Amino acid sequence: MTIHLADAGGSGTLAPCPHDYQVNCGNCRLNGICLPLALESGDIQQLDDIIQRSKPLQKSQHLYREGDGFQSVYAVRSGTLKAYKTTDDGREQVTGFYFPGEIVGMDGISNNSHASSAKALETAAVCEIPFTSLEKLSSLMPNLQRHFFQLMSREITEDQQLITLLSKNSADERVAALMLSISTRNARRKLSSTQFRLPMSRVDIGNYLGLTVETVSRVFSRMQKMDILRVDNKEIQILDVHGLQSMANLGS
Amino acid sequence: MTIHLADAGGSGTLAPCPHDYQVNCGNCRLNGICLPLALESGDIQQLDDIIQRSKPLQKSQHLYREGDGFQSVYAVRSGTLKAYKTTDDGREQVTGFYFPGEIVGMDGISNNSHASSAKALETAAVCEIPFTSLEKLSSLMPNLQRHFFQLMSREITEDQQLITLLSKNSADERVAALMLSISTRNARRKLSSTQFRLPMSRVDIGNYLGLTVETVSRVFSRMQKMDILRVDNKEIQILDVHGLQSMANLGS
DNA sequence: GTACAGCCTTGACGCGAATCAAGGACCAGC
């Protein structure tokens, strides 16, 4: 038996990867929802040229940490990441979960340093996109520039939805909204929208939704009792989508 | 007596303004903190050429409404705006306050339609920046492209700070943090950081911070009793900055 | 001046989620 992965388990930044894992934007099955969206094949090739692929992150390994110098944004290729900030008193605010096809790291652009940390919730692979290269390419490719503006704008509107959720909605509504969000994002990737495994812990969910673990757990129990969800540890099955939607009770 | 301002008081979108109010980016005293930041004078002229200035908005007049088609972003030149979303049940979530030199409307880029409404809290003037023109100019001027990326990224990090505030901090801490934020933004514009008039109502503050009017009012009373602030209706005087900071108890 | 509307403040009370506490389930390592 041969060990292929040298330098495994390091907790620092990514090491460059000697081989490319035979993946490129042209043949990646996420290219319809990821950055290459709206690019023509010639342009995709150019984008592909600036992207660096490295060995996967292990569970709980950091992609970057709060305060690290900002160099790149990252497209998630597989697995899930969480972005979070740590407050003075050591508590954690999760600012987002990132699934395959989604871009993480855009909060580092404003100060040239990352405003949050990003950590793998399970084994995860990312495509590193050096930002200065992306900027140059964006100047040449209006579609890319526009798409990246749109991605940043989407991050803004999603954050604003979370703000509303935290400010106006009950614990039940918050958890229901998160389940629906995960369901929708799964559907985008042609996965089941009614049955999935949560990549994050109850603590992470609580830290994202502004709730304690106990409350999250109680909400799951309640939903199970109402036959809206079947919950088996991290396995979730949505039994009643409409029930879940009316429980989420989302504004506009 | 001659009336110069025709078409006053309309509640719709901005009417083009026949004259330019003798303002341009080159001589605007906000150009050190606004979009022209980091541009050379020749470039500033080009930026100035795409900007449309129109007559001021009256108090409570809308700049745009949720769902309106997205055409432009806006730089605040004077006065204050609030951005907000209305939930199904008619409640209002304020997503931000915008002071002179700040850019509002970036949440419309992702869907080509505004995700929130923007309304003047007092008489306010804005510079309208048509987005397609801004995109073209950005392709030609790397500094402008970068700066606009940074502005969007800052909006993201600020939203994330609000998320943390809503999720982790008490009513006292939230109000203290807002007062400090306003104080800082005043300082940026060379105004007093310790004495100012709040442009927004208690209701707006509550809708921004996820609190009720009553709670906001109680917090102000408490701060006054502790000699941290002097509150006279909308006039605020910060008596003890350090007290206010420790009350805000902000993470990282 | 008076009247009215909108905004702000203060008090009494109740509810929902945090906190505190205990125990069970699952997994990795031995």
Added chain:
DNA sequence: GCTGGTCCTTGATTCGCGTCAAGGCTGTAC
């Protein structure tokens, strides 16, 4: 197998803020 650690669940209690209610203040129109 057993052990220890982490994660999850459930119950009892507490507390901060929302809700309800009443009244005062400010500004504007007349």
